[in-house]
Amino acid sequence: MTKLIFMGTPAFSATVLKGLLGDDQYEILAVVTQPDRAVGRKKEIRVTPVKEVALAHNLPVYQPEKLSGSPELDALMSLGADGIVTAAFGQFLPTKLLNSVHFAVNVHASLLPKYRGGAPIHYALINGESEAGVTLMEMVKEMDAGDMIAKRAIPITDEDNVGTLFEKLAVVGRDLLLENLPAYVAGELKPEAQDPSQVTFSPNISPEEERLDWTKTNRQIFNHIRGMYPWPVAHTLLKGERFKIYEARLAEGSGRPGEIIALSKKELVVATGQGAIALKTVQPAGKPRMGIADFLNGFGRKLAVGDRFGE
Known part of the structure; x- marks a missing residue:
């Protein structure tokens, strides 16, 4: 033995x-x-x-x-x-x-x-x-x-x-x-x-690497989000406050990077440097993690098409 x-x-x-x-x-x-x-x-x-x-x-x-x-x-x-x-x-x-x-x-x-x-x-x-x-x-x-x-x-x-x-x-x-x-x-x-x-390296993720860069393509941002889920979790800014994005999916559309280009009771689509992503699971500052429909039913009512993430 x-x-x-x-x-x-x-x-x-x-x-x-x-x-x-x-x-x-x-x-x-x-x-x-x-x-x-x-x-x-x-x-x-x-x-x-x-x-x-x-x-x-x-x-x-x-x-x-x-x-x-x-x-x-x-x-x-x-x-x-x-x-x-x-x-x-x-x-x-x-x-x-x-x-x-x-x-x-x-x-x-x-x-x-x-x-x-x-x-x-x-x-x-x-x-x-x-x-x-x-x-x-x-x-x-x-x-x-x-x-x-x-x-x-x-x-x-x-x-x-x-x-x-x-x-x-x-x-x-x-x-x-x-x-x-x-x-x-x-x-x-x-x-x-x-x-x-x-040889390539994969050092531990730094806090700076958790932040999303909306000028990247939708595929790159999609990969970034799932490459941070379930930890340490990707984040951005929304109306000047930290906003975590746990899950998203690829979507179609165009606009300024970080701009909300589609908004409904159940969907929030954000433009990237090329293409767009639809948010699925998020966490606003000071709030628990939630599905996008729950977010839009509450805090999301203050948002409008044309608002931008990352600012």
């Missing part, structure tokens, strides 16, 4: 961990995840999805704010693990930890060498990619730069957003790992080096 330390944080990682727990070839000695955080307006402490899975299986959980130089690092190195598996953990692994095991592999949600970094799914959508995927790779000190063990792609559809792709790719990543890890551990798979000339 192969003894593993598992490291991960979000639901994507939890799916991978569940896969390992369901395979009797592996024993999970410990789980490492990010510290519990206060979330929402009420600042309620929420444990990570990976921690929830670990506790349900009575596994030891380590949550260092920073793994390097921590007491948790020494404890992990003393466990006698054969290897480490990470999936969206969120921290670099110290070299001495990598050197303390026979192997360390990462389940990364992109088709490397494209989209190294913390937000590969967001950028795949924002940039209008036709496919997304998962790469199983060896871990090295440099971010997502290790040799590739296996990869698998799936198509991106217009119905996809960050949430749906995370769910799909979590299953892809789980299966890719379980199918290839035994042969890799046995030395039967030869990893392939990444082509440096093809």
Whole structure:
């Protein structure tokens, strides 16, 4: 039986961990995840999805704010693990930890060498990619730069957003790992080096990147909105106040970028640099998230064709 330390944080990682727990070839000695955080307006402490899975299986959980130089690092190195598996953990692994095991592999949600970094799914959508995927790779000190063990792609559809792709790719990543890890551990798979000339990056989304640029095409704005949904959520300005747009669809029409060109009890269509989009789910400043019909029935009564978003 192969003894593993598992490291991960979000639901994507939890799916991978569940896969390992369901395979009797592996024993999970410990789980490492990010510290519990206060979330929402009420600042309620929420444990990570990976921690929830670990506790349900009575596994030891380590949550260092920073793994390097921590007491948790020494404890992990003393466990006698054969290897480490990470999936969206969120921290670099110290070299001495990598050197303390026979192997360390990462389940990364992109088709490397494209989209190294913390937000590969967001950028795949924002940039209008036709496919997304998962790469199983060896871990090295440099971010997502290790040799590739296996990869698998799936198509991106217009119905996809960050949430749906995370769910799909979590299953892809789980299966890719379980199918290839035994042969890799046995030395039967030869990893392939990444082509440096093809490397692109997907750093965590900055607040500035959440804002919509209405001069872009309707397809670009549509991709931007779904590339921010369900988090961190795209926004613009409406009558000088922050206005979040969760969901939209492509529409026809023309006008000045950001201009409302069609308005009814159930529809609000906004012109872009080329074409238009119809808003579906929104959140005005100081209000809860709502469908467009509910918005138009309330605050929307103050709007008129010719008003502009972004001003």
